[in-house]
Amino acid sequence: MGDHGHYRKLENMMHSAPFVKLTGAKVAVKQGEAIITLPVREDFFHPAGAMHGALYFLALDNAAFFAVNSLVEDVFVLTTSFTTYLTRPVSEGIVKAIGKAVYRNRSQFIAESVLYDSKENEIARANGLFVKSEIPLSEKIGYSS
Numbered sequence: 001m002g003d004h005g006h007y008r009k010l011e012n013m014m015h016s017a018p019f020v021k022l023t024g025a026k027v028a029v030k031q032g033e034a035i036i037t038l039p040v041r042e043d044f045f046h047p048a049g050a051m052h053g054a055l056y057f058l059a060l061d062n063a064a065f066f067a068v069n070s071l072v073e074d075v076f077v078l079t080t081s082f083t084t085y086l087t088r089p090v091s092e093g094i095v096k097a098i099g100k101a102v103y104r105n106r107s108q109f110i111a112e113s114v115l116y117d118s119k120e121n122e123i124a125r126a127n128g129l130f131v132k133s134e135i136p137l138s139e140k141i142g143y144s145s
Helices: 004-016 018-023 053-069
Strands: 026-030 033-039 075-086 094-104 109-116 122-136
Touching: 004 018, 004 026, 004 053, 018 053, 026 053, 033 053, 053 075, 053 094, 053 109, 053 122
Parallel strands: none
Antiparallel strands: 026 033, 033 094, 075 122, 094 109, 109 122
């Protein structure tokens, strides 16, 4: 492993996703790890004035997902289970999720991710189970240079 071209193509795949474009999220991928940054914007807020948990999930799941897919160079991986713990509200700055692939066997991967606010306070964490799909990594899904 260690194919930087693969990592850049994964980054382009995320950045080309329509929903991700709406949020302004960015990713940096390396072997077994991914970092997602996401600006906190008022249009992401729930009625109590903090970012909605759906955006926490987006950052945490994508960080874990891309950490795993960095280890898989032929197909798209799928999230099959994902447990999220939201521990603090956030209403300003940029959040950063760090995802790491922590276990793999022949058919499954486990990844963990932690979300931090701009002051490096942990605001959420998650873990998930991922499997290989039958969807090839290709330009059709944004996997390109």
